[in-house]
Amino acid sequence: MIPDFIRASIVALGLTAGASLAEEPFIIVQSTTSTQNSGLLDYILPGFEAETGIDVRVVAVGTGQAIRNAINGDGDVLLVHSKSAEEQFVADGWGVERFDVMYNDFVLVGPKSDPAEVKGDTDIIAALAAVASSKAPFVSRGDDSGTHKAEMRYWQVTDVDPTVASGTWYREAGAGMGASLNIASGMGAYILTDRATWLSFGNRGDLEILVEGDPRMFNQYGVILVNPEKHSKVRATSGQRFIDWLIGADGQAAIESYELDGQQMFFPNAR
Template identity: 45%
Template sequence: MKKRFLAVTLMLMAAMSVFAQAKAEPVKMILSTTTSTYETGLLDYLLKPFEQENNCIIQSLSLGTGKAIQVAKDGNADIILVHARADEDKFVSEGWGVNRQDVMFNDFLIMGPKEDPAKIKGVKTAAEALKLIAEAKQPFVSRGDESGTHKREKSFWKKLEITPASAKDSWYMESGQGMAATLKIADEKNGYVLIDRATYNFQKDKTRLILLMDGGDDLLNPYGIIAVNPEKYKHVKYDLATKLIEFMISDRGQKMIADYKINGEQLYFPNYKNPRVAK
């Protein structure tokens, strides 16, 4: 009788444990990231199975790299996914982030009017292309928002020792917006724009502008994922952030990245094993 009672008790306890687990409130975590990963639908695709398997809700803040990093520094994010390696390394070296991992890459390219008045088609580097655009004073629309795309653009101008500014250069405009919105403005101005390939594949049928330059090593666009340091902010979901990093760099996560396509075209490429670095 006692054995039977014990068995029933154990069964009830197990059932109650399962019920309690099923009723547990999902853990909420904040991912601060770029506009392109959000606008292309990649994050929804990647995060949905992770949320289901880990009983969590991940709120994605689509901000651009500069703002995404600052939000994390302010203690308002648990993890970041960005694409500006120098800033990522600084974020870690200053103690704000830990466990940075290479996740994926695509590349930047330059779009412009099919007439190509600045004659950039055929040049070998992005810096050469921007030099021709500046010399021809043809409309160029910059993100102007300290995003990873904007930071890369500024690195090209720095090589050229040119400092364009919308206040003094009528041909140079800053949108202060995400990539899709910036492309729309460039289309309206019939101008040139530096854009990531994922957004290009997602938006190319919605614009008159065409692809004029791609493929250079200087246009490589790698992404890194970094957990916010729990020693800086005790409230961050470090354990869950670590699980997300492990998921993203796992064989499964890397395959999901490779399999994600829009209109049959791959938007991002796995970059954990043998990572490629921008030059």
């Protein structure tokens, strides 16, 4: 039987340990599925956490949902890829300041049989028009993510409204990039994806990159501190420390060094 004085010591130690855990500094980053699915965050965050002692807890959702979550106060930092939406987030007072972080590009992947005959094209608008004309299966994320927003911008230029064909050749997944790629792989469908997620994606099936190189497929990422004047629980000091690290020399070097099979996944370009 444990003596009372030893039991009291154990309880006291447990309370102290519990208090330490409760006081452990952390931030919540609302981010995109591409930064998570590509493996980037798993690669760079340990360096920041070891240097600062700040635990980074990532909520990986589409850009639109990440922005809505931040507006609701469910996060300290926003790391997404839809510049116009990010600038509106700041203009509306929900964010303090936006910073460029890095970029890569979008690519159109599709089946090797290529029924729309777009392989080798460098014009994403012409390629999507050809897909629509051929009524070849196309999977859209359909989730208001940065990738989905870019896709819809491209469709708008084609003067094709693919949503009228929803459920036929045009399928809206309402899911993250990895899940949507799985659907496209199973269907042998075309899909727009960021390059980093594609490079890290294992279940490619019969899919391959068919269209790339259009300057309109440039994919910029930005980072923003959620405004503590809107939500008093925002961990502004720790959040800003993460942003400063991400756009500073150490964070930019970490981003630049992340490769998969010898290919650089993201290109740092913070000011």
